[in-house]
Amino acid sequence: MPDYIVRDINLAPSGRLKIDWVRQHMPVLNAIREEFEATQPFQGIRVAVCIHLEAKTAYLAEVLKAGGAQVSIAGSNPLSTQDDVAAALAVAGLNVYSWYNATDEEYKDHLLNMIDDGPDIVIDDGGDVVQLLHTERTDLAEKVLGGCEETTTGVLRLRALERQGGLKFPMIAVNDAYCKYLFDNRYGTGESVWSGIMRTTNLICAGKTVVVAGYGWCGKGIAMRAKGMGAKVIVTEVDPVKAIEAYMDGFHPMHSLEAAKLGDIFITVTGCKDVFSGKHYQVMKDGAILCNAGHFDVEVNKPDLEAMSTGHRTVRKDIVEYALKDGRKLYLLAEGRLVNLAAGDGHPAEIMDMSFALQALSARYVLEKSKELGKKVYVVPKEIDDRVATLKLKSLGVAMDVLTPEQEAYINNWNHNT
Known part of the structure; x- marks a missing residue:
């Protein structure tokens, strides 16, 4: 048994x-x-x-x-x-x-x-x-x-x-x-994160400013899907090469504190902790939405949200509203856990x-x-x-080419004159 x-x-x-x-x-x-x-x-x-x-x-x-x-x-x-x-x-x-x-x-x-x-x-x-x-x-x-x-x-x-x-x-x-990583991390995460966000919030993505923290393969997929749905996308990074890559891909790399002032939706996907914390919450717009697509629930600092708020309440399934002391409200999805799984399939x-x-x-x-x-x-x-x-x-049902023996010999021969 x-x-x-x-x-x-x-x-x-x-x-x-x-x-x-x-x-x-x-x-x-x-x-x-x-x-x-x-x-x-x-x-x-x-x-x-x-x-x-x-x-x-x-x-x-x-x-x-x-x-x-x-x-x-x-x-x-x-x-x-x-x-x-x-x-x-x-x-x-x-x-x-x-x-x-x-x-x-x-x-x-x-x-x-x-x-x-x-x-x-x-x-x-x-x-x-x-x-x-x-x-x-x-x-x-x-x-x-x-x-x-x-x-x-x-x-x-x-x-x-x-x-x-x-x-x-x-x-x-x-x-x-x-x-x-080319498919699961990019296409899987890109699609499932937005599926989780949209079915949880019932809000539109088009026209909003989305901040994606982290431009690894998961971040690439999330940013690509946001852009495809009509969002303006900001990327925050600590890796200079990835920041340039985001720039060349048509996104806007920016320091996280500056991005915090502009974003409507924030998505962390770094694998690190305290990606967004008290200093960011101080400057975020009223109504900003925070969520995490990294593995652990430490990327969005929840203790800081608690400390800065006068109270919180669940306003929809998987959405907690934090009422800040200055009157603004910030929203955290899925308790800061993986939004695509904790609030999706x-x-x-x-x-x-x-x-x-x-x-x-x-x-x-x-x-x-x-x-x-x-x-x-x-x-x-x-x-x-x-x-x-x-x-x-x-x-x-997709077919692909196969090298001929002559092509195999050519591509593996250092001397292309023979």
């Missing part, structure tokens, strides 16, 4: 409908599932999955299970777990530890329950599982063959741990694969099809190569990236 901690097991039928819907729109994972069912690469292996627990993640977990894995799963964000999806996975025989709106204590307890199942492979989102395996559950870290990391924030944490010489097992930086299924295909194939790679890999952070092998791209093109 599966072990589970879910809000209501009776919600399973609704969750199953959601999982079945995304399955129809994830052809790459479907192809990998067929292969896994035939070869059973994870037979006898316990895989711990800690990613936002909604339908697309659930289907990844089921693909791993189809490949023979014993799967334990927990959500990577207290506000992104969908209780009906969690229930559906429990009914399907997975160990599930998650519910929506968990307290900090409950959230940690869910992760610890998953880790205590004794994973051989971990699939992480933001590094919370890896952190616990390196702090409170070091005894179980010895069993871990390796794992995969989904996010920019998580990869940054892993590389810092590797530099300090403390990483206890190999990790694949799935976030850094071409088929991840996350990235489109067709996008996560590629990202989760990378996860599934990278997990198998870790299993196959565990004796060869050192305790380092590794890039996704090119053959995995290319395989996912090829499967995606096939699903779209």
Whole structure:
């Protein structure tokens, strides 16, 4: 019998409908599932999955299970777990530890329950599982063959741990694969962030001034979508190269304090803390909207908002209004957590099809190569990236050219006169 901690097991039928819907729109994972069912690469292996627990993640977990894995799963964000999806996975025989709106204590307890199942492979989102395996559950870290990391924030944490010489097992930086950041981070984040903002606020984007803090691949996608919907877009950055890139892309790089005076909607996507804080709130317009698309709820400084306000109230689902002492009102979406997941359904299924295909194939790679890999952070092998791209093109009915033997010889010959 599966072990589970879910809000209501009776919600399973609704969750199953959601999982079945995304399955129809994830052809790459479907192809990998067929292969896994035939070869059973994870037979006898316990895989711990800690990613936002909604339908697309659930289907990844089921693909791993189809490949023979014993799967334990927990959500990577207290506000992104969908209780009906969690229930559906429990009914399907997975160990599930998650519910929506968990307290900090409950959230940690869910992760610890998953880790205590004794994973051989971990699939992480933001590094919370890896952190616990390196702090409170070091005894179980010895069993871990390796794992995969989904996010920019998580990869940054892993590389810092590797530099300090403390990483206890190999990790694949799935976030850094071409088929991840070029599509998931740019198109997935770009679309899902605006979907979350617009369905939460029911306000128009066109004509507004949008401030995007951070011009990595996620920031590029958010800015591009805002521009396409008719917004005026300001970008704030700490990297001079990215600031020039934003300028060349037609946006307006600006110091955050100056941008704070102009923005109608502020979106943080940096992976750092205190991106917007008291000094920014002092000069923001009455009615300005703040939200976060980075991993943790520290980019928009909530304690400063509390300290500067006379009180706050929830004015719509996932919108908290802060009444400042000078009479202005600022609005925070989704408690400063990921607006596209805490106030939305996350990235489109067709996008996560590629990202989760990378996860599934990278997990198998870790299993196959565990004796060869050192305790380092590794890039996704090119053959995995290319395989996912090829499967995606096939699903779209798109053909591509292939080099002839003569072209291969030419392009690989340093002397073009021979």
